[in-house]
Amino acid sequence: MAIQPQLLEILACPICKEEVRPVPLSEAKRVTVRDKFRDKMRGEELVVEEGLQCVKCHRVYPIVSDIPVMLVDEAFEEA
Ligand SMILES: [Zn+2]
Secondary structure, three states, X not given: OOOOHHHHHHOEOXXXXXXXXXXXXXXXXXXXXXXXXXXXXXXXXXXOOXXXXXXXXXXXXXXXXXXXXXXXXHOEOXX
């Protein structure tokens, strides 16, 4: 389920425009993200294990079923 290096290279924090690095999400945050996105994905079972952390502001953007969600509203302050 690892994110592709080519994709990682083009992704950036929407606030800082800095690079992001994969980090594991805590169990609590995995559950939070799964619950939040389940409705949007029409009840489909989602895989949430990692996020992408900005090297500058340290916000963490969740990866939902291999799709990086690079939205400020969905970001955590830390992993
Ligand atoms: Zn940032």
